Amino acid sequence: MKSALRSAPPSIGPLRTWIAALPFVAVIAALAAVYTSVSGRLPEPLATHFEADGQANGFSSTHGFLTGCLVLLLVVGTGFGLLIQLRVPATGAHWLIAGGYATAAGFGFAFCLTLLDNADVTDASAVRLPLWQVAAVLAVALVAGALGRLLAGPALRPQHPAFGEAPRLDLPAGMSAGWSRTISSPPLVALGVVLLGAGLVVGILIDWLTSASLLVGGAVVVAVSSVRVTVDRRGLSIASTLLPYRIRFRHIPLDRVAEAGSRQIAALAEFGGWGYRVRAGRSGLVLRSGEGIVLRLTNGREFVVTVDDAATAAALLNAYADRARSRQGG
Incomplete structure (x- = not known):
């Protein structure tokens, strides 16, 4: 058997990292x-929060306002930076950068307008927030987001090896084989137990109708927290270890498999979390980060499932898919 397919998403280069950090640095400087x-023309305290009609209803010291603004910009900017450094796929990085630009510009412009609105006012309660400024903040955020999207450059696509390069298991004609592994997620088990416990408490103390959503959610989470992944002559199947095998979460027959491979999968960076995840052009059952099976389907989409010994499963699946295509003359 050949080595496993390793088609990790393209990474973010240093230039894009600096581009992503630029708006937060620029906003702090502005x-x-x-x-x-305007420091010599500001009242103490400042008007920093306003009602829908523009009247001030919240106040803060100048030092407290500036400290809060700086902390917020640094925390949000660091958050965007961490998403970049956590190997977020380059296929989504351009939108992440655009979001960073829109967020930084929206916050920064609002903070600057607050200082300017308070300038030359002796009583902060007299400060008003004109409605046009709210519209201006939204407009600035949209323009900055568009600029960030432009500076991020073209969207990169995952680089896959050419068809036929993925590993194949040497399976003689007429011989059958099967592969099966179990994968569990302790955090999801804990979450399911917490939801079920909360549902029971709410049901006992309040009413069972109110607790229904917690009980159903907990049952679903527990069911999906431990699954058995099987590859055989019928394709790939995923079923809960806590339910009868005939009840399957997902079954992908051989005629839908264009090619199978394996690679390291980053649950948070690539799919935003754990469980059954759906993203543009792909979906999958991601119970942890690490090795996983990656299927390229005939409709152009990608399906992944994190599981140990994924390379063997992918090679067997390719062998069965090749055999099925040869029987169909494809």
Whole structure:
């Protein structure tokens, strides 16, 4: 058997990392410049929160306002930076960068407007927030997001080896083989137990109708937290170890498999979490980060499932898929 297919998503280059950090640095510098220009003309405290009609209803010290703005920008900026460094797939990085630009510009412009609105006012309660400024903040965020999307460059696509390069198991004609592994997620088990427990408590103390959603959600989470992945002459099947085998979460027959491979999968970076995940052009059951089977389906989509010994499963699945195509003359 050949080595397993390793088709990791393209990574984010250093230039894109700096591009992603740029708006937060620029906004902090702009906020410092605006404060410097109006620091001697600000009331104490500042009007920092407003009702729908524009009237001030929240106040803060100048030092507290500036500290809060700086902390918020640093935390949000660091969050976007961590998403970049956590190997977020390049196929989605351009939108992540655009979101960072829109967020930084929206917050920064609102903070600067707050300082300017308070300038030359002796009583902060007299400060008003014009409606046009709310629209302006949204417009600036949209323009900045578009700029970030432009600077991020073209969207990159995952690089897959050419068809036929994935591993095949040497399976003589007429011989059958099967492969099966179990994969569990302790965090999902814990979450399911917590939901079920909360549902029981709510049902006993309040009413069972109110607790129904917690009980159903807990049952679903527990059921999906431990599954058996099977590859045989019928294709790939995924079934809960806690339910009868005939009740399957997913079955992909051989005629839908274009090719199978295996690679390392980052649950949080690639799919945003754990469980049954759906993303543009792909879906899968991701119970942990690590080795997983990657199926390229005949409709162009991708299906993944994290499981040990994924390379063997992929090679067997390719062998069966080749055999099925040869019988159909394809």
